[in-house]
Amino acid sequence: MPVTPPKTLTELFLGFLSIGARSFGGVLPWAHYVMVEKRRWLTPADFAETVGLCQLLPGPNIGNASVLLGKRWFGLRGALVAFLGLMALPYVWVLALAVLYTDYASEPMVRAVITGVGAAGGGLFIGTALKLGRALVRKPPALALIACCFIAVALGRISLLIVLPLAAVAAMVLARADRL
Amino acid sequence: MILLELAFYFAIMSLIAFGGMSAVMPEAQRLVVEMKQWASAEEFMQLFAVAQAAPGPNILIVSLVGWKVAGFAGSLVALVAMCAPAAALTWWVSNLWERFKDSPWRQAVQRAIAPLLVGLILSGGYVIATPGGSPDWRLWLIAGASAAAFYRARLNPLWILAGGGLMGALLLA
Numbered sequence: 001m002p003v004t005p006p007k008t009l010t011e012l013f014l015g016f017l018s019i020g021a022r023s024f025g026g027v028l029p030w031a032h033y034v035m036v037e038k039r040r041w042l043t044p045a046d047f048a049e050t051v052g053l054c055q056l057l058p059g060p061n062i063g064n065a066s067v068l069l070g071k072r073w074f075g076l077r078g079a080l081v082a083f084l085g086l087m088a089l090p091y092v093w094v095l096a097l098a099v100l101y102t103d104y105a106s107e108p109m110v111r112a113v114i115t116g117v118g119a120a121g122g123g124l125f126i127g128t129a130l131k132l133g134r135a136l137v138r139k140p141p142a143l144a145l146i147a148c149c150f151i152a153v154a155l156g157r158i159s160l161l162i163v164l165p166l167a168a169v170a171a172m173v174l175a176r177a178d179r180l
Numbered sequence: 181m182i183l184l185e186l187a188f189y190f191a192i193m194s195l196i197a198f199g200g201m202s203a204v205m206p207e208a209q210r211l212v213v214e215m216k217q218w219a220s221a222e223e224f225m226q227l228f229a230v231a232q233a234a235p236g237p238n239i240l241i242v243s244l245v246g247w248k249v250a251g252f253a254g255s256l257v258a259l260v261a262m263c264a265p266a267a268a269l270t271w272w273v274s275n276l277w278e279r280f281k282d283s284p285w286r287q288a289v290q291r292a293i294a295p296l297l298v299g300l301i302l303s304g305g306y307v308i309a310t311p312g313g314s315p316d317w318r319l320w321l322i323a324g325a326s327a328a329a330f331y332r333a334r335l336n337p338l339w340i341l342a343g344g345g346l347m348g349a350l351l352l353a
Contacts, residue, residue, distance in 0.1 A: 023235040024208030025337035051243035053277055058197040058292055059266020067267045068274050083267065087259070087313020090244060095255060097230050105226070109353050115222070116348015118308060120231035120321040120341050121327025125202055130331045133298040142295040149299025151297050153206045154306040157313075159212070160196050160207040164296075171292035180291045 005041050005073050009081050012073065015039055016066055016085030023090065027062040040177055041069070061087065141179045182250045183257050185216070188244055190261035199297045201239040204285060204332045206280030208242070221311035226309055232341055239263065318351040 005010040015034060023030040035041045042050070043107065054064040063083060070082030104110040137143040145167065152163045174180045189211055197204040205228075212218045219227065227248065231241035239262055246258025280286045309323035310316075325347070326340045 021237050027237055056274060057270050058195050059263060060239040061200050063237055063263055064267060064270040065325040067270055071271060090234055090240055094231055094234035094240045094244060095247060098247060099232055101230050108224060112348045112352035113345040114226050114229045115352055116227040116322055116339050116344045117233060119322035120344020121228060121232040122305045122308030123323035124330050124337050124340060125301050126327035127330030129298050129302035136295055145295040146299040149296060150303050154303035157210060164196055167296050171296055172288060175288040175292035
């Protein structure tokens with residue numbers, strides 16, 4: 001399957017704009033749909049590797065991927081254009097929703113619905129953790145690390161600035177010893 | 181100066197947000213609700229819900245925090261602070277990453293990060309569904325049902341959020 005990377009900054013911008021515009025409920029599937037299936041900017045393997053790297057790094061995954069791909073095709077200008085394209089519509093949308101919500105926040109029914117949506121969003125996090133964790137269930141050291149993170153961060157409310165370095169060192173030691 | 185504070189705290193959070201916003205959700209809640217008291221636990225949860233209901237990366241919740249604290253300028257400052265340091269790091273690391281393509285370190289990093297990510301995302305879900313640290317069975321029921329639905333069925337998450345809204349209307353109003 002031949003790939004056709006974007007030829008102009010406008011094309012790059014519009015592509016990422018269309019990802020941002022429709023990325024309800026998660027950006028990743030839509031990024032794949034637009035860039036790999038519809039516009040054929042990338043091969044599936046290339047997409048998976050780029051996103052995989054971004055998942056290892058801090059920051060929004062597809063936001064970082066937009067920076068890397070923009071950089072690959074057009075340098076710094078491309079990185080900025082791709083990132084702005086991705087964020088522009090969701091940013092406007094979320095602010096508009098927030099303004100609207102504040103107007104109706106005193107309505108008990110509106111509060112109840114939005115609190116329910118928030119709890120469901122928390123549930124999505126838990127579901128995502130379960131999906132990602134499925135590959136780790138046969139590795140007791142990995143389960144122990146997950147439990148330690150949960151106890152320290154969720155129950156103990158200890159800052160990530162403390163937990164993350166300690167957990168990272170422990171995880172690296174285990175990974176180098178082939179225990180993860 | 182509130183804008184500087186927003187920029188400072190979210191720039192730090194940007195650099196520890198491994199795996200995106202999900203992993204630093206507990207940290208964001210701790211900062212916004214406990215340390216700075218920019219919002220109550222319930223308000224934070226509602227901002228999170230609004231961000232979930234919009235398209236785009238869920239990192240946008242920081243722009244809502246910024247907006248609540250310092251209006252339009254705050255929303256932009258918080259968003260840029262949350263994204264720019266991580267993007268700069270990504271730019272820099274992507275060059276290194278190619279060079280270490282076959283290094284055993286690269287694979288060790290990949291394996292090491294997986295359990296941490298799971299632990300942090302799980303914590304994020306717990307913290308959101310337990311605003312203020314006091315369990316409410318109704319919120320846990322909604323969160324548990326949503327987690328199960330998302331885990332079992334390949335539903336678009338939007339349907340699950342809608343279901344959560346409906347359950348909220350029935351249980352919480």
